[in-house]
Amino acid sequence: MQKDRTLNLIHLHFIVFIWGFTAILGKLISIDSLPLVWYRMTIAALAILGYMLVSGFSFKVDKKTFLWLVLAGIVVAGHWVTFFYAIKIATVSVALAMMSTGAFFTALLEPLLFKRKVIAYEILFGLAVIMGLMLIFRVESTYKEGMVVALLSAFLAAVFSLINAKLVKNHRPSVISFYELGIGVLFLSLIMGYRTNFDLHFFEIDMADWFYLLILGLVCTSYAFIASIKVMRVLTPYTVMLTTNLEPIYGIVLAWFIFGADEKMNPLFYVGALIILITVVLNGILKYKTRIK
Numbered sequence: 366m367q368k369d370r371t372l373n374l375i376h377l378h379f380i381v382f383i384w385g386f387t388a389i390l391g392k393l394i395s396i397d398s399l400p401l402v403w404y405r406m407t408i409a410a411l412a413i414l415g416y417m418l419v420s421g422f423s424f425k426v427d428k429k430t431f432l433w434l435v436l437a438g439i440v441v442a443g444h445w446v447t448f449f450y451a452i453k454i455a456t457v458s459v460a461l462a463m464m465s466t467g468a469f470f471t472a473l474l475e476p477l478l479f480k481r482k483v484i485a486y487e488i489l490f491g492l493a494v495i496m497g498l499m500l501i502f503r504v505e506s507t508y509k510e511g512m513v514v515a516l517l518s519a520f521l522a523a524v525f526s527l528i529n530a531k532l533v534k535n536h537r538p539s540v541i542s543f544y545e546l547g548i549g550v551l552f553l554s555l556i557m558g559y560r561t562n563f564d565l566h567f568f569e570i571d572m573a574d575w576f577y578l579l580i581l582g583l584v585c586t587s588y589a590f591i592a593s594i595k596v597m598r599v600l601t602p603y604t605v606m607l608t609t610n611l612e613p614i615y616g617i618v619l620a621w622f623i624f625g626a627d628e629k630m631n632p633l634f635y636v637g638a639l640i641i642l643i644t645v646v647l648n649g650i651l652k653y654k655t656r657i658k
């Protein structure tokens with residue numbers, strides 16, 4: 366039993382490492398963020414479709430659920446587009462540091478969507494996150510636009526996670542993911558069609574980009590999603606939550622090694638990022654202890 370838990374914990378760290386590598390791929394892929402996300406969602410949706418057909422899962426959902434899936438699909442498409450756009454106009458480190466605020470936005474939105482009272486320590490943690498953000502904005506003012514876009518991405522990620530928290534109670538994760546990805550593809554297709562850049566030239570991509578896109582869609586999206594669900598059968602939600610918070614750290618360290626000087630920030634940037642990360646972890650620990658009680 367202990368061996369099984371250890372293997373799953375190692376597997377979880379590998380999955381989180383893959384999620385951190387997603388930001389690296391966003392920097393390496395030369396195409397713009399909008400077509401990048403379209404390809405990512407299309408590849409992942411087709412892969413999960415194949416998985417569902419082989420597994421014999423039903424695609425049936427009720428009308429109310431479908432409407433929630435439409436909203437979630439649009440939100441996750443917006444989240445990924447803004448995330449990769451932030452990486453391209455700023456740096457991997459800046460985008461990942463801002464994405465760490467996702468838990469803060471979730472804490473703000475959760476009382477509204479689930480109709481619960483605001484907890485006192487959430488206000489204190491919120492102030493700590495704002496302090497960390499102010500410090501980062503002050504020392505890395507060159508990337509202000511990228512920071513704002515990444516914060517918007519973090520907010521959309523929080524909305525998406527809260528919607529899925531409702532949907533996953535009654536539906537298979539693979540079914541939810543397939544519909545959300547498919548709807549996201551349709552949504553982005555409409556946008557690109559309106560912008561008149563959805564033509565034959567859209568599919569003219571060099572081999573390096575195709576290689577990175579396949580890794581992004583198959584490994585970082587389809588595989589990581591299904592694998593993360595499987596490890597939850599053995600590991601506690603608390604362990605999964607704490608480990609997942611390492612994603613920005615893995616991504617920032619990877620960026621140092623791959624992009625070198627382009628990813629080296631002012632030392633105070635890392636102080637601000639650390640304040641945000643510590644706040645997120647403490648928030649998760651207190652919430653877990655509250656649930657146990």
